[in-house]
Amino acid sequence: MLGGDREDRKPTSYGATDDVTLNLLVPGVTVRRYTEAASGGALDVIAPCCGRIARLQGDWIHDAHLVLCLACAVTYDVRILDENDGGFAADFVVRDELPALVRRRASTGWLARQHPADLR
Numbered sequence: 001m002l003g004g005d006r007e008d009r010k011p012t013s014y015g016a017t018d019d020v021t022l023n024l025l026v027p028g029v030t031v032r033r034y035t036e037a038a039s040g041g042a043l044d045v046i047a048p049c050c051g052r053i054a055r056l057q058g059d060w061i062h063d064a065h066l067v068l069c070l071a072c073a074v075t076y077d078v079r080i081l082d083e084n085d086g087g088f089a090a091d092f093v094v095r096d097e098l099p100a101l102v103r104r105r106a107s108t109g110w111l112a113r114q115h116p117a118d119l120r
């Protein structure tokens with residue numbers, strides 16, 4: 001599977017039934033996923049990186065959505081597509097950012113003393 005010609009074989013978009021792994025989710029890659037209606041008129045979309053769900057609120061049909069997976073540190077632009085059968089699909093486009101996630105509270109050390117954390 002791995003090899004020097006990996007770039008040649010790597011498609012830039014994946015369908016709703018395609019399995020993807022995190023290493024395929026490089027900037028510009030698009031992954032289509034099914035969606036599910038949620039309570040309150042929201043829409044649940046499922047992230048291609050790990051299968052966690054983001055809930056889109058508001059005018060999700062027309063809005064552009066920035067979705068960030070905190071577990072995988074992947075950001076997506078998500079577009080909703082009306083499938084004209086009562087359902088909606090979501091296209092996840094991997095963004096260029098490589099977010100550095102804020103993960104732990106600092107309690108000791110020089111840096112922590114300069115900016116004490118709010119430990120509520």
Ligand SMILES: [Zn+2]
Pocket residue numbers: 047048049050051052069070071072073074
């Ligand atoms: Zn993820």
